[in-house]
Structure formats: C-alpha cells, structure tokens
Amino acid sequence: MARKDIFSQSIAKEFIINTGGEDAIPLIKACQNQKKKFTDEEISKKTKLKITEVRAILNRLHYRGIACYDKKKNNKTGWYSYTWEIKEKRIAELILEEQSEEIKKLEKKLEFEKDYVFFTCKKLCDNVPFEIASEYQFKCPKCGKAMEIVDNKKRIKELKK
Ligand SMILES: [Zn+2]
Incomplete structure (x- = not known):
C-alpha cells in the first residue's frame, strides 16, 4: 500500500511553509520517497528553483533537523559534495511538539479560570x-x-x- 502523503494534511503544509517558505513544498516533494540522496544541483533541476533558493531552503530545513546531508570529499578535486535527504518523520515530530505546546498553554489558562x-x-x-x-x-x-x-x-x- 502506498504511504500516506504527509501533505494531504493541511497542518503539515502550513508547518512547512512557516518553516522553510512556500518553495519548501515542491522541494520536499521532489525528495520524498526516493531511495537516493540528491545534491543541491539535482534538486534545483528537479524543482526548477534557483540553486541559491534551494540552498537557502535546505539550510532552513536543516536548522530544524528536517533536511540532513552527507558530506563526501572528491579525492581528485579535493572539493566536498553534499547530498541531501528529507526526514519526513521529523516533520511529524515537530508538528506534534508544537501542538502539545498549544495544549499546555490552554491547560494553564484553564487552571487560572478554575482558581x-x-x-x-x-x-x-x-x-x-x-x-x-x-x-x-x-x-x-x-x-x-x-x-x-x-x-x-x-x-x-x-x-x-
Ligand atoms: Zn457595570
């Protein structure tokens, strides 16, 4: 059975837009359910986003632990290459964290009203x-x-x- 798309839930969409910007949605979709990891150039080609935009989005997602990279050194050129993957599980975790914060706040308010x-x-x-x-x-x-x-x-x- 196909895995349920995380973006079928509007809360996930909203969360990603708030975290990574509008263009984070096509970027994540391009990397979703893929066995391999992608370089920023490959993501740029797949999404038609500028490479600078791709890097900016990846950095924002990386900051929250949603995007992770592998760093490899090319022995011939001495340059490093980065390949990226998106952790969908992390997205769900962050949303749950945010929701339980909301609930805690409401519970505090409730305590106050009761007292x-x-x-x-x-x-x-x-x-x-x-x-x-x-x-x-x-x-x-x-x-x-x-x-x-x-x-x-x-x-x-x-x-x-
Ligand atoms: Zn009065």
Whole structure:
C-alpha cells in the first residue's frame, strides 16, 4: 500500500511553509520517497528553483533537523559534495511538539479560570476577580451596579474544547 502523503494534511503544509517558505513544498516533494540522496544541483533541476533558493531552503530545513546531508570529499578535486535527504518523520515530530505546546498553554489558562472566581454587573462592564470585587464592595467600578459571580463553567467548557 502506498504511504500516506504527509501533505494531504493541511497542518503539515502550513508547518512547512512557516518553516522553510512556500518553495519548501515542491522541494520536499521532489525528495520524498526516493531511495537516493540528491545534491543541491539535482534538486534545483528537479524543482526548477534557483540553486541559491534551494540552498537557502535546505539550510532552513536543516536548522530544524528536517533536511540532513552527507558530506563526501572528491579525492581528485579535493572539493566536498553534499547530498541531501528529507526526514519526513521529523516533520511529524515537530508538528506534534508544537501542538502539545498549544495544549499546555490552554491547560494553564484553564487552571487560572478554575482558581479564580470572577464577578460582573448586570451590564457586563467587566470581569473582575474576587479580590477586586470585594474591594469595591461588590459594586461595579464602572457603573456602580451590584456585581454577581460570573458563571465561568461555560467558558471553561469552551477552553476545554
Ligand atoms: Zn457595570
């Protein structure tokens, strides 16, 4: 069975564009599912991107561990040649890392909302925590109307989603 293309998921596409730029997509596609590794010249030919662009993209992807290279010395010329491969697994790992960061942030926010009871007046001028509401004797600092506990169960439900 054919392997599922990572770019069938829009989140992967978005992640790659943010990491390597728009042209990183055709570059990765050109290197995908290939047994061999490619030099930057070969990638440039395959993608029709300029060699300087290819190098810039590869550097950006290398920085995140998505593109890896092998360095070989040509004994005749003494020059080094680099062949590149794309680590698709790494792309998935990075996306998962980013997502769990997001979730952690939401969880922190949720903790905060749970720990603090908020008060507001009937006109809903503002949501204020208990300490501030009590300082104002539970009268809205803006309109002077009595303040009551905000039902934050709804908000917590929203955040949990
Ligand atoms: Zn008010």
